[in-house]
Amino acid sequence: MSQIAYKHPPQxxxxxxxxxxxxxxxxxxxxxxxxxxxQLASRAGVSAAQVRxxxxxxxxxxxxxxxxxxxxxxxxxxxxxSGPECQKLVLVGVGxxxxxxxxxxxxxxxHLSIVAAFDADAGKAGRVVHGCRCHxxxxxxxxxxxxxxxxxxxxxxxxxxxxxxxxxxxxxxxGIVNFAGIPLSVPSDVYVENVDLTTSLEKVAFFAREKVxxxxxx
Amino acid sequence: MSQIAYKHPPQxxxxxxxxxxxxxxxxxxxxxxxxxxxQLASRAGVSAAQVRxxxxxxxxxxxxxxxxxxxxxxxxxxxxxSGPECQKLVLVGVGxxxxxxxxxxxxxxxHLSIVAAFDADAGKAGRVVHGCRCHxxxxxxxxxxxxxxxxxxxxxxxxxxxxxxxxxxxxxxxGIVNFAGIPLSVPSDVYVENVDLTTSLEKVAFFAREKVxxxxxx
DNA sequence: GCCTGTGAAGCTATTCACAGCT
DNA sequence: AGCTGTGAATAGCTTCACAGGC
Numbered sequence: 001m002s003q004i005a006y007k008h009p010p011q012x013x014x015x016x017x018x019x020x021x022x023x024x025x026x027x028x029x030x031x032x033x034x035x036x037x038x039q040l041a042s043r044a045g046v047s048a049a050q051v052r053x054x055x056x057x058x059x060x061x062x063x064x065x066x067x068x069x070x071x072x073x074x075x076x077x078x079x080x081x082s083g084p085e086c087q088k089l090v091l092v093g094v095g096x097x098x099x100x101x102x103x104x105x106x107x108x109x110x111h112l113s114i115v116a117a118f119d120a121d122a123g124k125a126g127r128v129v130h131g132c133r134c135h136x137x138x139x140x141x142x143x144x145x146x147x148x149x150x151x152x153x154x155x156x157x158x159x160x161x162x163x164x165x166x167x168x169x170x171x172x173x174x175g176i177v178n179f180a181g182i183p184l185s186v187p188s189d190v191y192v193e194n195v196d197l198t199t200s201l202e203k204v205a206f207f208a209r210e211k212v213x214x215x216x217x218x
Numbered sequence: 219m220s221q222i223a224y225k226h227p228p229q230x231x232x233x234x235x236x237x238x239x240x241x242x243x244x245x246x247x248x249x250x251x252x253x254x255x256x257q258l259a260s261r262a263g264v265s266a267a268q269v270r271x272x273x274x275x276x277x278x279x280x281x282x283x284x285x286x287x288x289x290x291x292x293x294x295x296x297x298x299x300s301g302p303e304c305q306k307l308v309l310v311g312v313g314x315x316x317x318x319x320x321x322x323x324x325x326x327x328x329h330l331s332i333v334a335a336f337d338a339d340a341g342k343a344g345r346v347v348h349g350c351r352c353h354x355x356x357x358x359x360x361x362x363x364x365x366x367x368x369x370x371x372x373x374x375x376x377x378x379x380x381x382x383x384x385x386x387x388x389x390x391x392x393g394i395v396n397f398a399g400i401p402l403s404v405p406s407d408v409y410v411e412n413v414d415l416t417t418s419l420e421k422v423a424f425f426a427r428e429k430v431x432x433x434x435x436x
Numbered sequence: 437g438c439c440t441g442t443g444a445a446g447c448t449a450t451t452c453a454c455a456g457c458t
Numbered sequence: 459a460g461c462t463g464t465g466a467a468t469a470g471c472t473t474c475a476c477a478g479g480c
Contacts, residue, residue, distance in 0.1 A: 008428060010471065011421065018420040022399070036439070045401030049473060052440065064439040065480045087423045100318035104415060112419055151422055175426025177418050181240070183263030191425040193418050197322060200395050200411050201330055202236040203229070204369055205305045207409040208393025210226060228449060254461070267451060270462065282461040283458045 009057045014081070016054050019044050021077040024070055036067035082111040088149035092164050093156030094119040094134055097179060101153060102130040115147045120160065137164070141171040155179040227275045232299070234272050237262050239295040242288055254285035300329040306367035310382050311374030312337040312352055315397060319371060320348040333365045338378065355382070359389040373397040 023043050028035070037055070038048040055068065060076035062068040089105075091098055094117050105114050117134045119125065125136040135143055144150075152173045156164055161180035168176060175191040178184050181199075184192050241261050246253070255273070256266040273286065278294035280286040307323075309316055312335050323332050335352045337343065343354040353361055362368075370391045374382055379398035386394060393409040396402055399417075402410050 011425075012471070014421050014424050015414070015417050018417040019401075019414070021420075022416065027400075038439090043401075045403075047473070049475095050471095053442085053472075056441070062440055063480080064441090064478085067439075081420055082423050083427055089419070096318040096321040100314040101415070103314040105419070112423060151419075151426055153419070174430060175422035177422050182245075183237075183261075185263075189429050191422060191429050193422045193425075195413065195415070195418050196233070196237070197319070197413070198240065199233050199236040200413050201307070201323070201369075201371070202239075202299055203232050204393035204395050204409060204411045205301075205330060206232050206299050207229075207411075208369055209301055209305075211407050211409050212392060230449070256461090265451070266461095267453095268449095271450080271464085274463070280462055281458080282456085282463090285461075 013054045013057055016044065016046060016050070017058065017077055017081060020051070020054070021074065021081065024074045024077070028070065033070055034063070034066040034068060035070055035073075037062070039067070078111055086110060087112050087151060088115045088147055089113065089151040089153055090115060090140075090144060090147070090149050091117045091132070091153045091155065092119075092137070092140070092168065093154065093179075094121075094124050094129055095155065095157075098153075098155045099129055101155060101179075102132050106130045106132055114153070115149055116143050118143075120156070137167070140167055144168075144171045144173065150174045151176075153177045153179070154184075158182045231272045231275055234262065234264060234268070235276065235295055235299060238269070238272070239292065239299065242292045242295070246288065251288055252281070252284040252286060253288055253291075255280070257285070296329055304328060305330050305369060306333045306365055307331065307369040307371060308333060308358075308362060308365070308367050309335045309350070309371045309373065310337075310355070310358070310386065311372065311397075312339075312342050312347055313373065313375075316371075316373045317347055319373060319397075320350050324348045324350055332371070333367055334361050336361075338374070355385070358385055362386075362389040362391065368392045369394075371395045371397070372402075376400045 020040055023040065027043060037051040041048040041051045044051070055062070058076045058080045060068065060073045089112060091102060091114055098117065102114065102117060114132055117129060117132045118137050118140055119134055120137045122136055124134045127134045150173055152168045154161060154164060154176050158180050161182055162184060165176060165184045165186055169186055169190055173190065176184065176186070178192050178194045179197070181196050183194070186192055238258055241258065245261060255269040259266040259269045262269070276294045276298045278286065278291045307330060309320060309332055316335065320332065320335060332350055335347060335350045336355050336358055337352055338355045340354055342352045345352045368391055370386045372379060372382060372394050376398050379400055380402060383394060383402045383404060387404055387408055391408065394402065394404070396410050396412045397415070399414050401412070404410055
């Protein structure tokens with residue numbers, strides 16, 4: 001037990017902070033120096049109270065008259081979310097989805113950058129996809145070590161996912177975005193974020209139907 | 219206010235039910251007739267109590283000695299999640315991500331099926347991508363009506379997303395999976411499921427760093 | 437007057453724990 | 459003995475509401 005109980009930030013808060021950051025960085029005219037919680041809220045699609053509560057976590061204070069200083073808030077968010085240095089990622093599985101993710105993430109983003117891709121198919125090794133070099137899976141440990149990358153995006157089909165995750169963990173990876181659609185078993189000090197595309201579709205199918213029903217009840 | 223307060227199922231529960239369904243349908247040897255909550259739990263990466271609580275929602279009862287009847291449970295889940303009939307979807311935005319999603323979803327899935335794709339780029343109209351016909355955006359309303367499709371997957375870049383959503387809503391869509399990375403403004407009777415790839419990456423970047431820190435504190 | 441920061445209340449979701457069944 | 463179904467307790471997250479500042 002530590003002296004001062006460390007209160008880690010809610011998952012949802014981190015997700016929203018990521019949205020706020022993008023709004024501040026991209027959607028805002030450069031002439032805007034200050035922004036109010038309700039302005040940020042309406043752009044992010046959440047409540048003003050939620051924005052203020054979330055920003056408490058990052059410790060950047062607003063001014064009751066003018067709101068939050070945009071430039072300073074953005075710096076706080078970047079440091080808070082990604083740390084002072086650029087975080088390096090690797091992508092495992094250069095199939096249809098993997099290639100789409102490469103095209104999606106290879107542009108810009110100074111604080112998060114995909115530095116290498118891997119595929120079990122030896123035919124893909126050596127190719128450069130959307131500006132990212134593709135390596136054979138066997139080189140994973142070596143490349144991760146050389147690049148000092150500790151985060152991975154896993155987008156290979158379910159059957160091979162656990163084995164790939166094991167290799168990643170063994171190579172020192174601390175966090176995985178898992179697109180495989182099955183849960184991964186990893187040590188408790190490795191963070192896994194599951195993105196399940198099938199589930200997203202099924203949720204929409206369910207709640208869209210449900211809305212129609214509840215609308216007719218109410 | 220309705221006579222009996224309708225208690226709608228938790229979002230998280232629906233997401234997990236979708237996972238249970240896939241486990242039952244795909245990962246299970248056909249010889250297995252009954253399954254216990256703790257078995258399903260370990261395959262899905264959740265607790266046994268969670269599984270039992272979730273299954274209360276669908277109303278399929280288990281037997282204390284043998285567990286849940288697999289075949290019957292699967293039928294309950296399918297009916298509960300997607301309804302008795304196949305749900306049709308359309309996909310808007312046949313870019314890198316859109317094509318990857320088409321290849322991901324065009325195989326099988328009897329209860330959810332993508333019946334058409336749309337793109338603003340007229341050059342893509344008429345092409346067949348991963349077995350799915352691509353139409354110009356202007357035909358959206360017509361095709362949706364002809365196909366009787368009420369669900370959409372939106373994967374076009376942020377700038378055009380809201381306009382596309384408006385068109386979808388006008389064409390009678392009841393649910394949208396939104397990959398655009400910005401919140402959509404839609405009527406309250408339309409359900410939107412946001413899938414934010416950038417946020418997923420940033421969450422991993424954050425919590426992976428945090429785990430390292432908390433590990434050294436504890 | 438309108439804003440921020442935040443305790444307190446309210447709501448949602450998960451885990452505990454145990455009665456009842458086989 | 460070991461499982462299910464479920465009330466009760468707990469944990470996690472969001473909204474309310476208001477004191478304090480500009």
